[in-house]
Amino acid sequence: QLVESGGGVVKAGGSLTLSCAASGRHFSNYAMAWFRQAPGKEREFVAAVSWKDGITDYADSVKGRSTISRDNARSTVNLQMNSLRPEDTAVYYCAGDYQNVGALRLAAEYDYWGQGTQVTVSS
Numbered sequence: 648q649l650v651e652s653g654g655g656v657v658k659a660g661g662s663l664t665l666s667c668a669a670s671g672r673h674f675s676n677y678a679m680a681w682f683r684q685a686p687g688k689e690r691e692f693v694a695a696v697s698w699k700d701g702i703t704d705y706a707d708s709v710k711g712r713s714t715i716s717r718d719n720a721r722s723t724v725n726l727q728m729n730s731l732r733p734e735d736t737a738v739y740y741c742a743g744d745y746q747n748v749g750a751l752r753l754a755a756e757y758d759y760w761g762q763g764t765q766v767t768v769s770s
Contacts, residue, residue: 649741654764657731661768665726667741667761674722678747681715681726682754683737683766693739694726695751704751709735731768738763 653665665681680695694705694715703715709728717724724741742757750756 649743649759649761651739651741651761651764654739654766656767656769659731659733659768659770661731662727662729663731663766665728665739665741665764665766667724667726669722669724669743669759671722673745675719676746677743677759678751678757679715679717679724680742680744680751680757681724681739682742683735683739684763685734685737688737690740690754692752692754696724697751698746706752728766731766733768733770736766736768738765 648670650668657663676698678698681693682690683693684690692706693709694713696703696715696717712730714727740763741761743759744757
C-alpha cells in the first residue's frame, strides 16, 4: 500500500515536498516513481528512482526543479518540487514496481499506486 501526503495549494514560484509511505516488505526491491494527472489530460511521468542503484530520472518538464529521493529504512520516497508553475497543477501519484528494469517512465509497468495527492499552483 502506498500513501501520499504533502500536497496543497502554493503560489507560483513556491515549493512543495510530496511524500509517499509504503507498507509491506522489501521496499528496497521496488523502483519508485511519481506520476501526475491534470484535468482532461493523461497521466504523465514526473520522476523515478531505481531500486538497484538509486539512479534517478526526470521528465523534462520538471528537470532542474525537482528532486526525488528514497529512504529504504523508512520505506518512503519524496518528491521535492521547487519553482512551481501553474502548469504543475495536477493530482500526483506515487507508484511502485518490483525490480523494474529499464522502464522507469512507463506507467503500465507499475503494479502499485497510491490514491493521489492534489497539488494546485496559483498564478
